Amino acid sequence: MEYFGYLASVIIGLSLGLIGGGGSILTIPILVYLFKIDPKLATSYSLFIVGVTALSGCFSHYRMGNLKIKSALYFAIPSVFSILIIREVIFLKIPNLLFTINDFQVTKNFLIMIIFAILMVSASISMIGKTKTQIHAISTNYWQLAVIGAVIGTISGFLGAGGGFLIIPALLFFAKLPMKQAVGTSLLIIFINSAIGFAGDLYIGAPIDYIFLLSISSMAFIGMFIGTHLSKKIDSNKLKPIFGWFVLIMGIYIIIKEIFI
Template identity: 85%
Template sequence: MEYFGYLASVIIGLSLGLIGGGGSILTIPILVYLFKIDPKLATTYSLFIVGITALSGCFSHYRMGNLKIKSALYFVVPSVFSILIIREVIFLKIPNVLFTINDFQITKNFLIMIIFAVLMMAASISMIRESNSQIKSSTTNFTQLSVIGAVVGIIIGFLGAGGGFLIIPALLFFANLPMKQAVGTSLLIIFINSSIGFIGDLYIGTPIDYPFLLEISSIAFIGMLIGSQLSKRMDGNKLKPLFGWFVLVMGIYILIKEIFLN
């Protein structure tokens, strides 16, 4: 299964390069199901892999003029505070076994994967639906963007996800950015959020297998280079619904596996 995991790691970078999100949606299942890593530790690993891969994509999008720094800062500042509070305070206090129904234990790991699957399916719907690409207003609602940033930070802190599958819709509808600018700006936000979350985990002493992380990150980086080049030639609005269907299938699979096949 590890060979499939290494192959699938290319798609992590590919999705980030093409649509500025989806890396964490793929990374968590790859780490848990193909590399057999504990879901809690997988959230930490995901922050590193997705963050470092997103950073590499930022440079190419910066050269293409797709980074909107002001929108990124209004989003990322409140999200960083949310990440730190959730990841370094609340998350540590959640017991490994939450409660038991008959002989079935509801564990922290089970809850992480279930919430992750539900969010994947919810996010997929916004990607599948015909997006309002011709937005009438050209102004950015920075207040709403900051509120959404704080909410996304809570999700990132709990799930160890880069949050691109939530950041992209926020940038499209509240910052009114075109798809390609939303992609580039999303990568910058993902890098900052993921870095903060990972550094926080290092601070509390989470054990890290650095050679493994560097292997996966290097493979994902290759995918990012391919995705960034393809994004120059492809219409991002056409990629979004296609990726949405993929995310929906993945979410349904995780839900079924966790509830019925474990």
């Protein structure tokens, strides 16, 4: 299964390079189901893998003129505060065993995977549906962007997700960016969120296998390189529905596996 895991890791970077998100949607299931990593630790690992992969993509998109620094900072700063509060304060106080229904135990790990799967299904629906490639507006609403950043930071902190599948719509509708710029800017936000979240996990003493993380990240780098170059030639809006169906299938699989298998 590990060989499949390394191969699947390429898709993490491919997704980030092509549509500016979806990396964490793939990373958590890959770590949990293919590498048998504990879900709680997988959230920390995901922050590292997605973060460094997104950083590598930032350089390419910067050269292409797709990074909007001001929008990224308005989004990322409140998002970072939310991530730190969730991961370093609230997350640590959630007990491993939440409650029991008959003989079925609802644990913290179960809750993480189920919420993640629900978000995957929700995100897949928006990806499968038609999206407008350009949104016409007078100016960017930076304060609304900051509020959305705080909300998405809360989700990112709990799930260990970069949040790209939520960041892209926010940049389209509140920052009023074209799709290509939303993709590039989302990578910068993902890197900032992931880096701060992972640094916080290091501070509280999360056990980290750096050799493993670097090996997964190197495979994701390959995918990012391919995805970034393909994004120059392929309309990312045409790829989103395909990726959306893939995410939908994975989300349904996680729900079935966690509840019934």
